[in-house]
Amino acid sequence: MMHVALVGNPNTGKTSLFNQLTGTYEYVGNWSGVTVEKKVGVLRSKKAKMIDLPGVYSLHPISRDERVVTQFLLTESFDEILNIVDASQLERNLLLTVQLLEFGKPLAIALNMVDVAERRGIFIDQTKLAEALRVPVVPVVARTGKGCDQVERMLLEKVTERTEPLTIVYGETMERAIDRFIATWGTEESFPVRWLAIQFYEGNSYVRDYVAEKLPEATWRSLYEQAEKEVKQAEQMSLAQFIYEKRRSFVKQVIEQVVQRTEIGRVTLTDRIDVVVTNKYVGIPLFLLAMYVLFQLTFDWLGAPLSDLLDAFFAGPLTDSVTAMLEAIGASEFIRALVVDGIIAGVGGVLVFVPQIFILFFFISFLEDSGYMARVALVMDRLMESVGLNGKAFIPLIIGFGCNVPGVMAARTIEQPRERLMTMLLTPLMSCSARLPVYALFVGAFFAAHQAIIVLFLYVLGVSLALILAKLFSLTILKEEASVFVVELPPYRMPQWQALWRSTWDKGKGFVKKAGTFIFGGSVAIWLLSYVGPHGINVNMDDSFLAMIGGVLAPLLAPLGFGTWQAGAALLTGFLAKEVVVSTMNIIYHVPDVESLQGLMASHFTALSAFSFMVFVLLYVPCLATVATIYKETGSRKWTMFSIGYALVLAYIVSFVIYQGGSLLGF
């Protein structure tokens, strides 16, 4: 089957075009060396596969995910390139296009956002553009799918056609350097060696590594240094800058031939929104208001009623019908207890949060697709800069309120390795929605009059500690590189329903999967441990294996105010997922409903120790899924262990201070 690579600048509608062209797609692991998911889709006609590459401005990479495109060109086999070009930013987009044309693979251009360009007074003659670059050009509207049929037809027909690589003349000095490189390289490649030479001289780090594998260091260094010296002498410019300028003047010539401009002094809708959203005084309060509405919608106005419905369904009709069914088939008491007290209690306790999670992800996708997230990065940059991060790191933290797993993954957009790592390490301190049921249980029992304040305090505590630790880490273990911040602020767009639903589902499905897999298994295991003891089955719970395991931790937890085996066992199982703390307590205290559980807990906790316990649950360790994600994203066992270690130490210290301090003050 034919393989088409989709390449383009960020924010050009690449994802929309990919979704329109491919009926289905799948993530097929990661690109080797980086944790960027490799997304492959099949065209609607089922005749070709399309590979989605990360959005890049140039082949010369800065961030880790940008290396993927160069790596792909050099090491993977594919047949054609589909280059999506934003008509309203033609110059910047064509700078990438010419690098792809120099590579010499058959290429077609999908020209997107022609309407936006025309509203700005930019009219592009598509026939002339196709002639100037000698490639087919098809206008598309990626958001609605207009023109996609034509793109697909063109991709399928074109492959037999032989294309010559584009040759831009880089001037005498540079051409001599290119010739020297080609002569030294010697061997034939499946791509033009001239392309390799140009990228090498431009300083493309991936190409340099590639060259360094075949040529001795002294050879490639002297090639580079000689060219650098000669260009500096002749042009008073650095090598990279000179190549960039030459390329740019080529693009400018093309644009002169194909673009007609009329002066339109119109204020766009984006301008008008930005006057308010990024206003010096209103920007931050407006962002906080947006967050408030988002959380209210998710947890209160919309999410809570839906969760309650689901909860009522699990506790009532589902439990009843399953019990009746088990009785009908004559299942033993053991099976009944396992299914009802273990699985339905455990898995159901997690599934009730699915509506809230999906609502939260829906709004987060909405903020991303509409273009507001980039503004959030801008508005929050000053605060983040003061702790050694940048504004882009704020986005993963917000997403972390929903679930830490996508929060950690969202750190990918951060260019700098140091800042990205720090963001991943700190995201678990954001109080995710799975911790909410734990708070709900305890504040209901001990702080009925001050519920909202206590929960708000826990959220604020998480954020404050994350900022303090960011400062601490950037002063100590992660201080090598300076923080960098450049952000593109794309025009606002009304997100498409289909795209929103797709990205919400992409983010949320992991949660459902988690409930079906290891929360299912975990619930069974916890229940079994509480059911079985050294002296047989169906033992008194105080004699169960769970009590024994929890009992080991109890003395350690005593200085924090909750030195019981029940607390120890709940915390241990909470590593699976924070909401399991509640499931475990449900199973341990053996009560029919939340109200009697809260009554029972008053004999095991005081208000102070309950508060200390909540703080501990907030901080103590990222859940298993988050740890797995941190490992996948950092690719480092050391940093993964660190994320667990520092959280445990932090939780212990903060809870210790709260409990001991509180006791001294007489609470």
Place this chain on the structure above:
Amino acid sequence: MVAMTQLRVGERAKIVDLSRVSDLVKRRLLDMGVTEGAEICLKCTMPLGGPFMIENCGQCVGIRRHEAMNIQVKPL
């Protein structure tokens, strides 16, 4: 010729010198077409020494104040 930080919000200017900007930031700015000779407009600034938002050919870019300080521009 003045530093970009001298511009008033809404003022247009031509970029004259980017040589004092840090390499990584300069690369990103070049990628987005913000080069020497480009015409920009200062759209807004964030409080307490926060970032600047500039517009160039209809696209907006956010950069930090201390980088903006190193960009020399000529007001139009």
